[in-house]
Amino acid sequence: MGISAVVLTLLIFQAGMFVGYRKAAFTYRFGDNYYRAFGNAGPGERFFASRGGPFPGGLIEGHGVAGKIVSINLPTFVVTGPDDIEKVILIGDGTRIRRFDTTLSSSDLKVDDFTVILGSPNDNSQIEAKLIRVLPPPPNFEELNIRKP
């Protein structure tokens, strides 16, 4: 009983490290690319600082996003989620786009569409989409989109 509890605790700890490392790495790269793109090249920690340290703003999810499309420039488009961060989504050859039970092409995506995207982050801090599910926006999406400071 005691040993199994210790093993379970270690497994949970290891899982936390695994997920936390990936989120932190994505957040760091995201911050790095952000400042590089906007002409204020600097280390990713500036991004942490601008978010009030690593915890108040939280680390950024790198394996998916759910939110509204704000701009499209195929093969990429930008989605802003409940954390109010604009994430760049890359559509690849294997990306499947669905609305209800129909399969769409990337040209069917429109600005203001509410999407749930599953994918994996790349080195350019883009999310390489595996699945893009177009959904009707949740009723309280606008309210949730404004995160409290």
Added chain:
Amino acid sequence: MRESEKIEPLAQLRRNILVRISQEERRRARAFLFVSVTVAPLSVLGTVFSVRYMLRGFYQSSFYDYFSLLFSDPDIIFTYWREFVLSLAEATPFIGITVSLITIGILLVSIRIFANNLRKGSLIPKHL
């Protein structure tokens, strides 16, 4: 040891010891009762706030949206199960869950302490 060297205890000794133990148990039970009566309402309040914080975390994260993919696109989720699990893990509000579990644990422990000491207090006779 010879018979004459045996020390004869006082006749009241057993009774005095039992009375003293009983008093000490009652004193401890009262202290635990006081602490649990103070902690229980606070932990109820903490539980309400922490559960609300946790639910808000769930709503503000994209957890439900990712989870709904399991029902809408099970074939793709089966293929990309790793991305799905990681996206769920990243969206789970662990701080809210941890705080809620801690406050619920404190509430349960304080209720248990309260019940134990209330029972113990009532079982101890006032005068032995």
